[in-house]
Amino acid sequence: MVASTHSNLPDEVVAFRQRYPQARTVDLIIPDVNGVLRGKRVEIEVIEKVFIDGVNLPGSLFGADINGETAEATGLGFDIGDADQICRVVPGTLTGVPWHPQSMGQVLLSMFDLEGKPYFADPQHVLAGILERFTRDLGFTPVVAVEMEFFLIDRQRAALGAPQPPISPVTGERERKTQVYGMAEIDDYSAFLGDVADACEEQNIPADTAVAEYAPGQYEVNLHYTPDAHAACTHAILLKRIIKQVAWRHGMDATFMAKPYDALSGSGTHVHVSLLDKDGRNVFSGPDAYGSDTLRHAIGGLMATMVESMALFAPNANSYRRFRRDSFVPLTPAWAFNNRTTALRIPAGPDHARRIEHRVAGADVNPFLLTAAVLAGMHHGLTQRLDPGPPVQGNAYAQLEPCLPDTWGLALQALEEATIIPQYFGEAFVKVYLANKYAERERFSYHVSPLEHEWYLLTV
Structure with missing residues (x-):
């Protein structure tokens, strides 16, 4: 489970106070089920x-x-008197906060019960339990990298509070064009991206690439892979905070909403995973671009668990606006080599770097739960030696009928009826997650939207 901190107490605190002698406060932060x-x-x-x-x-x-x-x-509120648990520091996460006008720090926590056991509802411990099973059952270490897309948006909202792209700090014009991988777009926001890079360096977050994505104001900052899956998710959570705070300092907002615009691309979170054996060898390496039997078994498990994991990959009502044909968002469990129309992609590259890219989740996902679900699916496929079937050749949208849950209700029902994911996440966690999301969905369903006024107010 997430490690205790007692053994490394002096060094981390002393080093922080030496580096930040003017720091007066520290933010103690812990991600909830929504991240x-x-x-x-x-x-x-x-x-x-x-x-x-x-x-x-x-x-x-x-x-x-x-x-x-x-x-x-x-059952975590009035039923138990809103009882306290004990949160402890995640080692190595005490850092400075470079965007704040006054010197201060932040540190990540994880939750334990009063007996010192990992708290069942903390997503960090859900992931840790699955990682233990990889070590115990397979002797493999997952190597993980997380890619998140996001939008920069103007603080001035459009009609009815809708977002709009920012005004370029270079041209003075509002962003209107889609220039995927455009270097001019990188140049326009180089000051923002530079400050993000500086903050990542100060907080030891291994961000290594920034690209313009498929819509005006949309970007992606990639994180370097690591053989510590918990650290990979921590990096993603903290990078989101950096991006939001630095954007604010530059007069903009940043959103990780999955689908902020009707007619533009949505934002996804892609997870890259390979597995190392005890000798440090990538067990996905194989005789050709499609890798080893081990890789195919892992893909088989990911396909077998994808439907019942959708409520974790797409956690809210807006998440499902993103799932459209011909949008590079997968609609069915399928795999391929070097093909972005499928849910599971084997990227091109050298054999020693063979890996799976999981492309289903939105940017609104909790990285700990996303990675836990991905690793649970892989573990299931490896232990059951599942066959994924043949890879897709060409456009998956033209060949396969959509079959992933495409509404919040269907996804929650699939998780409620799941038989595999609860074995990894624990029945108690799944119960809490479903109760949380059903309550949120009920509140959302009562809201009357502007579109309903436009369509029905004077028509019916």
Whole structure:
């Protein structure tokens, strides 16, 4: 599970205070089931106590919906008196906060119960449990990299509060064009991207590439792969915070909403995974571009679990706006080599770097739950030696009928009826997650949208 911190207390705290002698406060942060960072800000004098004793936060934090309201059906609120649990520092995560006008720090927490056991509803521990099974059952170490797309948007909203692309700081014109991989778009926002890179360096987040994506104001900052899946997800969570905060400093907002615009590309999160054996060899390497039997078994498991994992890959109502034909968003479990029309892609490259790119999730996903679901599917396929069938050749949209759940309700029902994912996530976690999301969906369903007014107000 996520490690205790007692053994490395002095070095980390002392090093921080030496590097940031003017720091007065530290943000204690923990991601909830939606990946939203929650926690508290404490005075610097408290940080030693936090490292030694932890800090109390209520378990209902993991019953919070996207708006921070506790879904009582999770059983984590009034039913247990909104009881506190103990949060402890994740080692190696105490860093400075370069975007803040005053010197301060931040540190990541994970939650434990009062007996010191990992708290069942914390997504970090869900992932840790699956990683333990890889080591115990297979002797493999997952190597993970996370790619997230996002939009920069103007703080001034359009009609009815809709987002609009930002005004270029170079040309003074509002972004209107789609220039995928465009270098001019990188140049226009080089100051923003440079500050993101500087913040990542200061916080030891291995960001290595920035590209313009498929819509005005859409970008992707890639993270370097690591043989520590928990660290890979931590990097993704903290990179989101950096991007949002740096964008604000540059007079913009940044959104990881899956589909902020009707007619433009959505934003996805792609996970790259390979597996190393005890000798450090990539077990996906094989005689040709399609890799080894081990790779194919892993793909077979990912295909077998994809439908019941959709509520984790696409966690809210807006997530499902992204799933459209011919949009580079997969609609069915399928795999291929060097083909972005499928859910599972084997990227081109040298054999020693053979890996799977999982392309289903939106940018609104919790990286810990996404990676946990991906690794659960792979573990299932490897232990059951599942056959994925033949790879797709050409355009998957033209050959395969959509079969992934395409609405929030269908995805939640698929998870509720799941037989594989609960074995990895735990029945108790799945129950809490479903209760949280059903409550959020019910509240969302009561909302009357501007489109309903436009279509029905004077027509019916």
